[in-house]
Amino acid sequence: MGGAQDHDGAYWTYTTGINGRSNQTISDTPRLTAYQTCLEAFDQVGDFVTEGGAMSDSFDTHGYLSEESEQFRVEQWERTPNDFTQVRQAVATALEQLKSIAPGHAEPGVLAALGFWLRCLEACQGVVLLAERGMASSALALLRTAYECLFYACALWRKPELADRLEAAHHCERTKQARAMLDAGRDRIDPERLAELEAIAAEIYPHASFSAWDAASAADLRFEYESAYRGLGLIGAHATLRSLDAYYTEQADGSFDLTAKPEPERVAWILGLVNTCIRCGMHRLREVDFSQAGISGRPS
Structure with a gap:
């Protein structure tokens, strides 16, 4: 195991992955200590008293960490109860769908696809937690x-052999x-x-790549790539002017x-968009014949 120290004292380390090759992870022990210190500081905020009186726990003083943000x-x-309820139900259905699958000794491509699908669901839940706070x-x-x-999940469900290409691309990027x-x-x-x-x-390593565009194309999700994925990059995911x-x-006088x-x-x-993403994944998962990949069970 090895790595390089970054500005915060954490290390990029190189550890063995599922297939015995190296992957990159981050050891955040130094950051964890700092994080705990921050939490202790936040606990003391309620007791902090300024010269003019107790510090208010408003958005103006503590931003998204304030009690006012929780009220929001x-x-x-x-x-918008219906919108939240629909996403909540979609997540519940997707998680229930996965319970019917026993990976066992699944081939690497299918196993990776299920991992990407879990990452997708986790990210979608994170989106809700952020969006509900504005x-x-x-x-x-x-x-x-x-x-x-x-x-990536849908591409590997349809073409598990693409896992080799994804692995090769990883090692090219790693070096x-x-x-x-x-x-x-x-x-x-x-x-x-x-x-x-x-x-x-x-x-x-021979040059190899397997981009999100490649994955979307293999999964027959080009429209979702060009509309949702590319659009999200333009308006918020990247450091663009529109973001x-x-x-x-x-103001009225033209100032800002x-x-x-x-x-x-x-x-x-x-x-x-979250609801669309989850339901698209569930639909594709139902198409998979897991019996051909060494997995018992069938998604409902």
Whole structure:
């Protein structure tokens, strides 16, 4: 196991994956300690008293970590109960569907597909948690990840052999990252990890790629890619100018004020995209003949 230290003291480490090859994970022990410290600080906020009196727990003072933000969440459920209920039911149905599947000794491609589908469902739930608090831009970024995982899951369900291509692409990117890290900041890498990183950079693999577009094409989900996935990149998932629209308010004199507040306007639209993503995955899962992949059970 090896890696490189980043600015926060965490390490990129290289560990053995399902197929015995190396994968990259992050060891966050230093960050965990810092996180616990932050939690302790937050616990003390209620007891903090300023010179003018107790600090108010409003959105103006604590943003999305405030009690006011929690009230906004409750109001959103009351405002669009049907949209939230539909997504909640879709998640419940998808999880129940998975209970009928026993992976056992499934071939790698199908096993990876199920993993991507679980990631997709988790991301969709995260989108709801963000959207219900009015964190639209952050929700859009995570929603794009959900669609990306949907594409890979559906591609591998239809063509499990594509797992080899995905694995090859991973190793190409892994060596590419190691070389780029050495080129950009060799002197910033922990000396104890430098040799291991150099060994990874020296590995030679044939060029391979398997992009989200490739996965969507293999899954026959090109329209979802061009509409939802590409659109989410334009309006929120990437650092684009359009992703900033909600952060400014134009005044009558043409000047602008910075705006930091929950966005209720896009909640229903975001939930609709979540619902579409989940139901698309469930539909594709029902098509899979798992008996050919060494898996018992059949999705309902």
